[in-house]
Amino acid sequence: MLGLVVIGILSAFVPAKPSLQLALLKYSGGGDWYSNPTSLKNLSAFCNQQLGTNFQIDYETVEIGSVDIFNHPFLHMTGHGNVVFNDRDAENLRMYLLGGGFLHIDDNYGMDPFVRVAMKKVFPEIEFVELPFSHEIYHQKFKFDKGLPKIHKHEGKPPQGFGLIFEGRLVCFYTYECDLGDGWEDKDVHKDPPEIRRAALQMGANIIQYVFEE
Numbered sequence: 304m305l306g307l308v309v310i311g312i313l314s315a316f317v318p319a320k321p322s323l324q325l326a327l328l329k330y331s332g333g334g335d336w337y338s339n340p341t342s343l344k345n346l347s348a349f350c351n352q353q354l355g356t357n358f359q360i361d362y363e364t365v366e367i368g369s370v371d372i373f374n375h376p377f378l379h380m381t382g383h384g385n386v387v388f389n390d391r392d393a394e395n396l397r398m399y400l401l402g403g404g405f406l407h408i409d410d411n412y413g414m415d416p417f418v419r420v421a422m423k424k425v426f427p428e429i430e431f432v433e434l435p436f437s438h439e440i441y442h443q444k445f446k447f448d449k450g451l452p453k454i455h456k457h458e459g460k461p462p463q464g465f466g467l468i469f470e471g472r473l474v475c476f477y478t479y480e481c482d483l484g485d486g487w488e489d490k491d492v493h494k495d496p497p498e499i500r501r502a503a504l505q506m507g508a509n510i511i512q513y514v515f516e517e
Contacts, residue, residue: 321359326375328406329366330421332387337364338411339381342487349487349504350511354444367392372399377514381409381484386417393424400425400467400474405514408477409484412457422467422475431465431477440464440476443512445505451478452502454486454495472517476510483507 325343329336343362350356365371365378368391372378378399388396400406408418419431434440434450441447441464451462462481466473485493486503495503 321357323357324359324375325362326365326372326378327362328372328378328380329364330380330382330386330388330392331367332385332417332421334382334384334386334414334417335411336380336382338383339484339488341489341492342381342484343379345489346487346504346507346511350508353505353508354512356511356515368395370395372396372404373402376404377511378404378406379409379484380406380418381411381414383411383413384417386414386421388421388424390424393421397425401469404474406475407510408475409482410477410479411482411484412455415479418477422477426467426469426474429467429469431467434464434466434473434476438464438466440473440509440513443509443516445509447506447509451481451483452486452499452506453481454499454503455482455493457482 325347327343344360347358347360347362351358363375365375367388372395410418436448436450441450451464453462457480460480463479465477465479467475483503483506486495486500487507490500
C-alpha cells in the first residue's frame with residue numbers, strides 16, 4: 304500500500320507529455336524552406352519557459368499539400384527565394400487557414416515578391432494589410448509599442464508586420480524586413496547580441512500566445 308502511495312506522489316511530479324508541436328512548412332519553387340533549423344526548437348523552449356506552454360522541442364516538417372498540416376494549429380514558413388504553390392497546395396492551405404489554422408511567414412531575405420504571389424493564389428479576394436502597432440499581436444505577454452523588432456539589416460528598411468484578414472480573423476502574419484527566425488536561432492549561428500535574440504524570441508512568443516489564446 305505504501306508503495307502505491309509513493310508511486311502516486313512521484314507521478315505527480317512527472318511532467319505532462321508534450322501535447323503540441325510547432326511545424327515548419329515545406330513548399331516548392333527552389334526556395335530554402337529549411338533555413339534556420341534551430342529556430343523553432345528555441346522558440347518552443349522559450350514559450351515553454353515564459354508562457355507555460357508544453358510544446359515538444361523538436362518541430363515537425365509538413366508539406367503544404369499534405370493533410371499533415373491539419374495536425375498543427377501553427378505553421379511557420381521562411382526562406383530566401385522562390386515560392387511556388389500549385390493549385391492543390393493553395394487549396395489545401397486555404398482549407399487549413401479557414402478551418403482555424405494559422406500561418407506565420409518570416410521573410411529571411413528575398414522571398415517577398417514570391418510569397419505575395421503565392422499567397423494571392425490562396426486568398427485571391429484579400430490583400431496583405433500592414434497591422435497597426437496597436438494590434439493585439441504586439442501586446443501579449445511582451446509589449447512592442449513600436450511594432451516588430453529589427454533583427455537583421457536586410458535593405459535597412461523599418462520592419463513591417465502584414466496580415467491577411469479573412470472575415471475579421473487574422474489567418475496569416477507576415478514579418479518583413481525583420482528576420483525574427485534568425486533571431487530565434489542558436490546564438491552561435493548569427494552571433495546576435497543577447498538583447499536582439501531576446502527581442503526576437505519575445506515577439507515570437509507573442510505570436511504564439513496570440514494564436515493559441517485567440
